[in-house]
Amino acid sequence: MSESVDVVLIGGGVMSATLGTLLKELQPDWKIVTFERLGDVAQESSNPWNNAGTGHSALCELNYMPDANDPAKAIGINEQFQVSRQLWSSFIDRGILDEASTFINSTPHMTFVRGEKDVAYLKQRYETLKQQPLFRGIEYSEDSRVINQWAPLLMQKRRKGEPFAATRVEAGSDVDFGSVTRQLFAYLEKQGAELRLNHEVKKLRKKSDGTWDLTYRNRVGRTPGRINARFVFVGAGGWAIKLLQSAGIPEIKGYGVFPIGGQFLKTTNPKLVAQHEAKVYSQAAVGAPPMSVPHLDARRVDGEGSLMFGPFATFSPKFLKQGRWIDIVQQVRLSNIGSMLKVGATNLSLVRYLVSELLKSRAEKIESLREFMPTAEGDDWELIQAGQRAQVMKGGKLQFGTEVVSAADGSIAGLLGASPGASTTVSIMLNLLRDCFPxxxxxxxxxxxxLIPTYGTALNADADLAVRTETATAEKLGLRV
Ligand SMILES: Cc1cc2nc3c(=O)[nH]c(=O)nc-3n(C[C@H](O)[C@H](O)[C@H](O)COP(=O)(O)OP(=O)(O)OC[C@H]3O[C@@H](n4cnc5c(N)ncnc54)[C@H](O)[C@@H]3O)c2cc1C
Incomplete structure (x- = not known):
């Protein structure tokens, strides 16, 4: 007879870690087992070197506000990040997470643009956002001396004569999502939830009683096994689509994913690290997917500072960094092939962009960095491979957000897509709870x-509450306001 549990989480990333911890708090009596195919948790997208560590709150990312007069999406992203900040603060109070600097650090968020059109856009964006409570700290400048104070590397030896402008919000953050993931799993294990590393879930089959039978294999020794669960969360990152397809739920029909890899330039040169304490985003190149916006980031991982620049898009047919070459083919079904072909035919500018990125030599990548940091020297920087993003394809369109796909009866749910990703994990998981456990x-x-004092409230609509909440979580998390 196979073993039976209440919840199986597939995947040891930040999504499963967050959902598992929430469920442990809400329903301590439930038996939870996590399966992770690799030898440790947080080895794929949630690893600090596989993502950019931006606490996405739309303070600096232009793709969340293409229309400089319409702040709705930016406000929504910021509100979601405030939910994450509140849960992490409560987890610190309860001893679930360690001291904040082990996973989050204050890092101003800046946007830097060049050229008249982008300067006019940034100015208007600033005018719109400064009226919003959650963006009240935003500053704007076209003055090289001011920008030089904010981020000297942007200004040193910059050519005179071209118009440029920047915004800055001091309340920004750099997050080590790998550390969050590891700490949450450590807590879950202490509470009796089981974590099975090196275990790959292979198949899911629904039983007539509505529960799920999962077949798995221990990758060390190849021993197979089976487990039964009342609820399954497919937090398998890029492989979520394969497992949801294996489960055969009708809701996954029509979906496909398109993998886009990334590389970052990284430096640990202390002289450079000491001069750049910000995350600086800019405008995306023509045809570039929104998450490929270049940015020059201060990072803090395991107490050590570094700078990262990128991402540069790469292509691999794998859906995970440690995925399989046949991933892209294995997902093809009669129900999604039409949509996928349409995406290919209608996204030629993306294809052109990807090809141009793939052809970029290391020297050309350093040249791109020099647009941000004119004094950059190739010898200071190494290229590192980031995580894979499996972008959602649906209805003939390529989407850049995150999407929860859940069965109508709430017995299984999985997460597709990548952005804004880890920063908004908590809100994504709260929505999932609502869908699956109404x-x-x-x-x-x-x-x-x-756990989340403003749970269910649109924070930006209540200026007093927004300020109080942000101030309280800033204090707990050691962030500036
Ligand atoms: C280049 C890049 C930059 C990013 N930058 C940011 C950023 O700045 N800010 C931000 O908030 N987000 C960012 N993201 C997004 C963020 O990293 C992801 O949204 C988040 O980490 C996803 O977490 P996850 O738990 O869903 O997936 P993952 O962390 O990928 O975890 C999935 C896990 O499932 C395991 N798994 C898969 N299949 C199986 C199976 N069959 N059985 C058992 N285990 C399995 C995998 O081994 C993996 O450990 C970025 C992503 C990338 C790739």
Missing amino acids: DRMAAWEPKLRD
Whole structure:
């Protein structure tokens, strides 16, 4: 007879870690088992060197606000990040997460643009955002002396005569999502939840009683096994699509994913690190997917500072960094092939962009960095391979957001897509709880309010509450306001 549990989490990334911890808090009696195919947690996208570590809150990323007069999406992203900040603060209070600097650090978020058109756009974006409570600290400047104070590397030896401008918000952050993931799994294990490393889930089959039978294989020794669960979360990153397809739920029909890899230039040269304490985003190149916007980032991982620049897009047919070459072919079904072909035919500018990125030599990548940092020297920088992003294709369109796909009966749910990703994990998981456990939400609500004081409130609409909440979490997380 196979073993039976309440919850199986597939994948040891930040999504499973967050959902598992929330469920442990809400329903301590439930038995939870996590399967991770690799030898440790946080080895794919949630690893600090596989993502950029930006606490996405739309303070600096232009792709969340293409229309400089419309802040709605930017506000939504910021509100979601405030939810993450509140949960992490509560987790510190409860001893679930260690001291904040082990996973989050204050790092101003800046946007830097050049050329008249982009300068006019940035100015208007600033005018719109400064009226919003959650963006009240935003500053704008076209003055090289001011920008030089904010981020000297941007200004040193910059050519005179071209118009440029920058915004800065001091309240920005750099997050080590790998550290969050590791700490949450360590807590889960202490609470009796089991973590099975080197275990790859192979197949999912629904039983007539509505529960799920999962077949897995221990990658060390190749021993197979089977487990039964009342609820399954497919937090398998790029491989979520394969597992949801294996489960055969009708809701996954029509979906496909398109993998886009990335590389960063990284330096640990202390002289450079000491001069750049910001995350500086800019405008995306024509045809570039929104998440390929170049940025020059201060990073802090395991207490050590570094700078990262990128991402440069790469291509591999794998859906995970440590995925398989046949991933891209294995997903093809009658129900999604039409949509995928349409995406190929209608995204020629993306294809052109990807090809141009793939052809870029190391020297050309350093040249791109010099647009941000004119004094950059190739010898200071190494190229590192980032995580794979499996972008959602649906209805003939390539989408750049994150999407939860859940079965109508709420017995299984999985997460597709990549952006804004880890920063908004908590809100994504709260939505998933609502979708999958509608009849338990009333009982869980008091506990959720305890963990997330503004649970269910649109924070930006209440200026006083927004300021109070941001100030309280800033204090707990050691961030500036
Ligand atoms: C280049 C890049 C930059 C990014 N920058 C940012 C950023 O600045 N800010 C931000 O908030 N987000 C960013 N993201 C997005 C963020 O990293 C992801 O949204 C987040 O880490 C996804 O977490 P996850 O748990 O879903 O997936 P992952 O961390 O990828 O974890 C999935 C896990 O599932 C395991 N797995 C897969 N299949 C199986 C199976 N069959 N059985 C058992 N285990 C399995 C994998 O081994 C892996 O450990 C970035 C992503 C990339 C790639």
